[in-house]
Amino acid sequence: MRTLVEVVARRGPGGHTVLPVVRAGGQYAVRRTGPATLHLVATAFGPLGGDEVAVRLVVEEGARLCVRSVAAAVALPSRGAARPSVQRIEATVAGVLDLAPEPTVVAARTRHVAELEAELGPDGVLTAADQVLLGRRGEEPGRWTGTTRVVRGGRPLLHTTVDLGPGAPAWLPPVGPRAYASTVHVGSDDRPVATGADAVRLPLPGGWTATAWGAELHRVTGALATLTAPERETA
Amino acid sequence: MTAALLTLADSRLPAGGHTHSGGVEQAIAAGVVHDPATLSAFLRRRLHTSGAVAAGLAAAACGADPTTLVRLDQEADARTPSPALRAASRQQGRGLVRVGRRAWPSPAWDDLPERPHHALALGVAAHAGGLLPRDAAAAAAYLSVSGPATAAQRLLAMDPLAVAALTARLAAEIDAVAAVDGVPAAADPLLDLLAEVHAARKDRFFAS
Amino acid sequence: MPPDHNVDDYVDAPAPHRHGGPLRVGLGGPVGSGKTALAAALCRTLGAEYDLAVVTNDIYTTEDADFLRRNAVLPDDRIEAVQTGCCPHTAIRDDITANLDAVELLESRHPGLELVLVESGGDNLTASFSYGLVDVQVFVVDVAGGDKVPRKGGPGVTAADLLVVNKTDLAPLVGADLGVMRRDADAVRGGRPTLLVSLREDPTAAAVADWVREQVRVRGAAGADTTRA
Numbered sequence: 001m002r003t004l005v006e007v008v009a010r011r012g013p014g015g016h017t018v019l020p021v022v023r024a025g026g027q028y029a030v031r032r033t034g035p036a037t038l039h040l041v042a043t044a045f046g047p048l049g050g051d052e053v054a055v056r057l058v059v060e061e062g063a064r065l066c067v068r069s070v071a072a073a074v075a076l077p078s079r080g081a082a083r084p085s086v087q088r089i090e091a092t093v094a095g096v097l098d099l100a101p102e103p104t105v106v107a108a109r110t111r112h113v114a115e116l117e118a119e120l121g122p123d124g125v126l127t128a129a130d131q132v133l134l135g136r137r138g139e140e141p142g143r144w145t146g147t148t149r150v151v152r153g154g155r156p157l158l159h160t161t162v163d164l165g166p167g168a169p170a171w172l173p174p175v176g177p178r179a180y181a182s183t184v185h186v187g188s189d190d191r192p193v194a195t196g197a198d199a200v201r202l203p204l205p206g207g208w209t210a211t212a213w214g215a216e217l218h219r220v221t222g223a224l225a226t227l228t229a230p231e232r233e234t235a
Numbered sequence: 236m237t238a239a240l241l242t243l244a245d246s247r248l249p250a251g252g253h254t255h256s257g258g259v260e261q262a263i264a265a266g267v268v269h270d271p272a273t274l275s276a277f278l279r280r281r282l283h284t285s286g287a288v289a290a291g292l293a294a295a296a297c298g299a300d301p302t303t304l305v306r307l308d309q310e311a312d313a314r315t316p317s318p319a320l321r322a323a324s325r326q327q328g329r330g331l332v333r334v335g336r337r338a339w340p341s342p343a344w345d346d347l348p349e350r351p352h353h354a355l356a357l358g359v360a361a362h363a364g365g366l367l368p369r370d371a372a373a374a375a376a377y378l379s380v381s382g383p384a385t386a387a388q389r390l391l392a393m394d395p396l397a398v399a400a401l402t403a404r405l406a407a408e409i410d411a412v413a414a415v416d417g418v419p420a421a422a423d424p425l426l427d428l429l430a431e432v433h434a435a436r437k438d439r440f441f442a443s
Numbered sequence: 444m445p446p447d448h449n450v451d452d453y454v455d456a457p458a459p460h461r462h463g464g465p466l467r468v469g470l471g472g473p474v475g476s477g478k479t480a481l482a483a484a485l486c487r488t489l490g491a492e493y494d495l496a497v498v499t500n501d502i503y504t505t506e507d508a509d510f511l512r513r514n515a516v517l518p519d520d521r522i523e524a525v526q527t528g529c530c531p532h533t534a535i536r537d538d539i540t541a542n543l544d545a546v547e548l549l550e551s552r553h554p555g556l557e558l559v560l561v562e563s564g565g566d567n568l569t570a571s572f573s574y575g576l577v578d579v580q581v582f583v584v585d586v587a588g589g590d591k592v593p594r595k596g597g598p599g600v601t602a603a604d605l606l607v608v609n610k611t612d613l614a615p616l617v618g619a620d621l622g623v624m625r626r627d628a629d630a631v632r633g634g635r636p637t638l639l640v641s642l643r644e645d646p647t648a649a650a651v652a653d654w655v656r657e658q659v660r661v662r663g664a665a666g667a668d669t670t671r672a
Binding site: 147149150155156157158159160161162163169170171172173174175182193195198199200202203204209211213 | 259266267273276280282283284309310312313314316317318319329419420421422423424425427431432435
Binding site: 247249251252253254255256263311329330333334337340386389390437439440441442 | 453505525526527528529530533534537539540541543544665
């Protein structure tokens with residue numbers, strides 16, 4: 001199944017954000033749940049192997065957009081050939097974008113690919129969070145490959161691909177965690193390096209990228225929260 | 236041109252590599268590496284992440300024009316968010332430029348940014364030595380495991396024959412990483428964490 | 444060598460006997476012989492005369508650098524500690540990159556620098572500095588190691604520009620014969636100087652400081668033209 005979500009956020013009268021374009025089809029519906037907040041609502045099981053989701057977000061100067069989802073997504077294997085499910089988010093951010101969907105659970109024998117490519121304007125502010133759990137309770141972990149590329153003014157600020165799960169070389173014993181969470185922030189919140197037991201925060205120009213991993217997702221998100229506190233701004 | 240490649244990848248080339256453990260010193264301190272099997276796993280994850288990135292960057296830098304080298308240096312930074320790993324890479328880049336300028340004189344050295352990432356210096360060294368991008372990638376991929384392997388051998392007093400054997404058995408994987416297209420962005424947050432904890436220590440043998 | 448071999452095609456420059464910039468003095472020797480104490484003494488004695496800095500090559504910790512900070516009245520920005528990757532020997536002889544980085548960092552930080560002491564990590568009698576790193580080198584042994592040390596030789600004892608036999612005050616306690624040490628050293632050193640000192644009795648290291656002054660006078664001012672003895 002192919003899914004396309006398109007949203008444009010624009011500064012409207014009185015400085016409030018308006019959303020002149022909100023389109024969704026395929027496996028997602030979009031609900032506006034706040035002045036500048038959207039929730040993605042899955043309308044089908046999955047994603048399944050072979051499914052492709054493209055999300056295009058444009059946040060114009062002076063506008064804010066906050067994207068959430070209503071429930072964890074459970075990536076399931078394809079019925080036929082072993083194809084990954086792919087979710088690709090392209091964001092053009094001159095205003096403020098806050099992207100924090102619910103966790104992605106990657107079922108056994110499943111490959112899920114998540115990509116975020118963000119092009120920031122000079123005053124663009126981006127906060128993007130990923131939460132991943134490999135395998136449902138009691139089953140083998142699936143495989144998740146997440147790429148984040150953030151560019152500002154033509155200059156790449158961050159470009160990383162994290163590959164987790166059976167067969168991924170950076171997921172070899174003794175450090176092959178089932179749960180992973182990561183948040184990248186670029187704006188005007190400079191922070192130095194910080195380290196935790198299985199967590200690390202690294203500085204970026206005007207921001208940071210923080211990552212935590214471990215056996216249980218709630219502990220991992222807790223470890224991440226200690227590195228990213230005070231809490232992120234919400235739109 | 237094989238002899239130039241052997242020289243470039245030789246651990247005895249005085250470019251400062253022997254003072255860097257590629258994260259192994261901290262991996263040992265953290266209990267992640269303690270025997271040949273865990274060392275092999277560590278080398279594989281390093282090869283397929285920072286090794287693959289370095290191979291892609293080195294190949295792209297081999298014969299690149301000055302503008303491209305500046306862009307590649309930025310791409311290297313974007314793929315190396317850890318300040319400790321950036322510093323280690325640039326320190327080794329500086330060391331390789333120092334010996335490379337003497338070993339393979341070429342105007343290409345002047346095209347490099349100040350204190351370039353190590354992979355870029357490798358690419359330029361390969362070009363100056365008459366080698367091809369794939370040779371630069373091979374050197375980068377090989378060095379991403381040979382340095383940490385030697386460091387582990389010293390730190391754990393491991394059997395050098397065992398370390399040589401497990402490094403040799405990675406040959407096919409090293410070749411595969413060196414053959415990769417483009418510049419991968421493969422990251423390992425564990426290596427980032429180890430590097431930052433290591434950099435904050437006062438009691439360490441290795442610079443990284 | 445092929446008949447048309449032109450040596451200039453293979454050698455990129457005459458061997459540098461004297462680097463530009465400050466005079467670089469290597470201080471090597473076995474563990475515990477008093478290298479760091481000598482470095483501290485030289486800093487105290489010569490610090491007012493010369494613009495100087497120190498590079499330390501501790502095998503494991505920054506202990507030597509910390510010792511110098513406490514004992515040499517040398518500010519932090521004049522001391523650089525180098526990590527040697529478990530091989531202090533390699534870092535001063537086979538791959539001197541990290542030490543060159545440290546020297547260059549000190550030079551850029553202190554443009555008027557006249558003297559850099561490069562202290563090796565404690566090693567054994569075979570350790571010596573590459574002349575790609577230092578202009579002259581001092582090898583420090585001590586009486587407590589036994590009066591056989593000079594006779595045993597090794598590159599440090601035989602070839603160093605200055606051999607310092609430290610802790611002469613301990614000679615009676617350890618049954619070492621200073622005369623034997625002097626005679627054996629002279630026999631293997633081909634006329635190069637040897638100084639018998641006790642840093643405990645003379646914490647200024649006056650004799651060694653005089654030798655360093657002479658090196659600065661002879662080699663420092665003349666720049667790259669001066670050749671090594």
